[in-house]
Amino acid sequence: MRPNSSLRSPLGEAVQEGCRSAGQNLPAMSVLLTAMSVLVAGYYCWPAGAAVLSQYAAWQHSGGILRTGLVAGFAGGVLSELCVVYIRDWGRWNGIHLENMVFRFVVFFISGMIVCKFYEGQAVWFGNGLSWRVLLPKIVVDQFVFSVLWSTPYQTLTFRWQALRYSGPRLWNELDRSFVVERMLPVLVTNWMFWIPGVTLVYSMPLILQMPLNIFATAIWSLLLAGLAKTARAPDAEMGPALVLTRPNPVADPAE
Helix, strand or coil, X not given: CCXXXXXXXXXXXXXXXXXXXXXXXXXXXXXXXXXXXXXXXXXXXXXXXXXXXXXXXHHHHHCHHXXXXXXXXXXXXXXXXXXXXXXXXXXXXXXXXXHHHHHHHHHHXXXXXXXXXXXXXXXXXXXXXXXXXXXXXXXXXXXXXXXXXXHHHHHHHHHHHHHCXXXXXXXXXXXXXXHHHHHHHHHHHHHHHHHHHHHHHHHCCCHHHHHHHHHHHHHHHHHHHHHHCCCCCCHHHCCCCCCCCCCCCCCCCCCC
């Protein structure tokens, strides 16, 4: 046996799982990133588009951090679950849909307010503009500090807590090295594959438009994240598009 293979193997499997999850959702990620690119190009190349985006951003900004949180919660919770109901489940509502809608609304409401303040901090620390001297440090801090220390743990813990039927003691009992390697790391890898190009587009916009573009992406990201936290269904029962993962994954196994 090679030395330390027992340490490398779980880590390697977690990375592979994250890559597989991202690969399965590549069509959805590509569509969303293309849509984000169109919005960025529209802002810089189409005056009428820039005016519309600026008016919306001014409306959102005028409501302060509370309105930003509400819009983020609506995008990540309400809008994303409506997509699940009417695209995947053919308009058939049930209690799980309502639970997911409320749960995700709260999760992304909190996250949206924190991300808003983080973006403002990034602008103070590194300035604004399209120069790589501005963009690169923002991307690095965002994805390799903020995402590692806050957003990935927050999202993994909250969605796993839901999978355990909101049991704090059961979640606490899972918090060990394997939780980080087997559950958190696949989410982080998927996060990097989606959000590194995503935040590059976000930070290419003026500060007032960064949060609206982030919220636009959040509506789809919440579906990808929920897919990572779902128990895999049998292939013949899978009705969902590529937005929901179809493979088993270690992020949120069925509650025992």
